[in-house]
Amino acid sequence: MSIAVDIVVNTWLLFLKAAPWLLLGLVIAASIRAFVPQARIAGWLGGRGAWPTVKAALIGAPLPLCSCSVIPVAVGLHRSGASRASTTSFLIATPETGADSVGASYALLGPFFTVVRPAAAITSAVITGLASHLMPASRRSPTHSAGCCEKSRVKDDCCAPSPAQTTDPTDCCGEPSAHRSAGAAATRGVAPATADTSASAGCCASRDTPPGVGARLADGLHYAITRILDEFGLWLLVGLVVAGVTLSVVPPQTLATYGSGFTAMLIMLAISVPLYVCATQSTPIATALLAAGMSPGAVLVFLLAGPATNLATIGAVRQEFGSAFAGFYLGCMGACALAFGLATDAAVAAFGIDLATGVDADHAVMPLWLSLPSAVLLIAISIRPVRAPLLRWLKPA
Known part of the structure; x- marks a missing residue:
């Protein structure tokens, strides 16, 4: 019975942490739809060249978006004209690093991880994005024509x-x-x-008579709720529940017992798929793992794979690009994390790098006065009968 209670509590706590960031992601996706022309996004992040993929990683890397909040933003970018490669690059680089996580990395993990972590995140994003060109185009990927002429879009589109x-x-x-x-x-x-x-x-x-700012934003919010949230909401719920089960059965403190080496990296990679962590949240966990004796390479695998390969993200990728591409995404991202983990251990051993850190597992989280209302609002807009009055106000018939 205690395990069941732990699962419920851990899942609820994860949802509280994710809710404000998820709402932020929906607002950003709505704003992109409302104020950024599709042609401009297609020009920035479209095409098959390397530069749009690199650009997407560089744009996403400093953004303080977590594993859940990046999903609606990435989906919105793709449906506004960004290529699959650029969307993949953005989806990886954004949750793996950020301006806030860089500061946390310097404070908790030291200068070595402060440099290696974002460099590995951006490089992994670009590699996976470019490698996605090897995959056949998915039938689920919306074309420009289909995206323009969806019945839900305003006539102006x-x-x-x-x-x-x-x-x-x-x-x-x-x-x-x-x-x-x-x-x-x-x-x-x-x-x-x-x-x-x-x-x-x-x-x-x-x-x-072009619509005003309020009307455009209302249309964007309507789209974000009815089209983006509805499509990945179930995968988000499944991901949070699986993460809650994982935390209840395998607490992060026990991961340090796996030690170092390639086997430890594989275990960290396997744990990262069901475990929901954002870049900043994973930093104090990584600090504790490092201080407990886990190798730097295995810790880096956790820092890279945890935010980018959780089940909610994989589900969103599958929903947007198909099952085959979701498998490719997971395999390519996992291979990059393992490669950088092995390279990190080799560099630390070859150059005798000192990784002494000040272990401080305390990490500021969202205050309850913000996370609780965000969670309630997110639940409300996820239930169709409850959100109906809001949708009528956002987009009257």
Whole structure:
């Protein structure tokens, strides 16, 4: 009976820690949808080249987003035009490191991990992102046309571009552009088709009166709740429950008994998949493991794999890109973590690096006055009958 109680308590405590960050992630995803044009995101993070993938890792690395809050942001970026490689790179680099975790690393783990940890995180993200080009395109990956013309999107998203905006003879919905057709017809001295013109006028009526900031943000929040949260919410719940079970059965303090070497790294990798930890939260745990005698390489595997390979993230990757890619993501990220772990142990042994740290397991967490209301709000917007009035207010019929 005590194990069951421990599981419930640990799962609830994890949810309290994650709730404020998850809400932050949803707000960021809503803001991206509301205020950042899809074409701009596609220009920044689209394409198959190396630079968009590197850029995504560099953008994500300093952001203080945890393992759960990064999921809605990454999904939102992908559906706004970011490539699969860039989305993968962002999804790995962001939770593995951050401005807050770098400071915690320096205070608790010393200068060596302060440099090695973010370097390994960014490199792992870029490697996995670039390697994703080897995987066939997933049928789940939304194309630009599909993303533009979802029925849930505002009419403005499906507008045919004006002649000054594009030279593409088709609009974003894959239909002949009325603007282009009209221009071409005028050039040939032929009257433009009235059907196309009227269709364009109906689709693009909102161009004349662009929605205000409040309306755009409301639409973004509606989308974040109904499309992003609904799709990965179940995986988030499963991930938190499995993490609660793992913490109850295998407390972090017992992990130090596995010692060092490749076997210890494999065990740390296996533990990291069900265990939910963010970059900053994992730092004091890693400090205790290091002080208890675990090798630096095994500790680094935990720091890299814990935030990026938990079950909630894997579930979101599967939901967005398919099962085959989720397996690839987990395998490639795990291989990178093991490789950097082995390299770290070799470097420490070769150069005699001193890893003496001041063990301080106390770590500031979100205050209860913030985490509890966040958890209640998150539960409320996850239950469709309860959230219905809010959705009607955000996007009235």
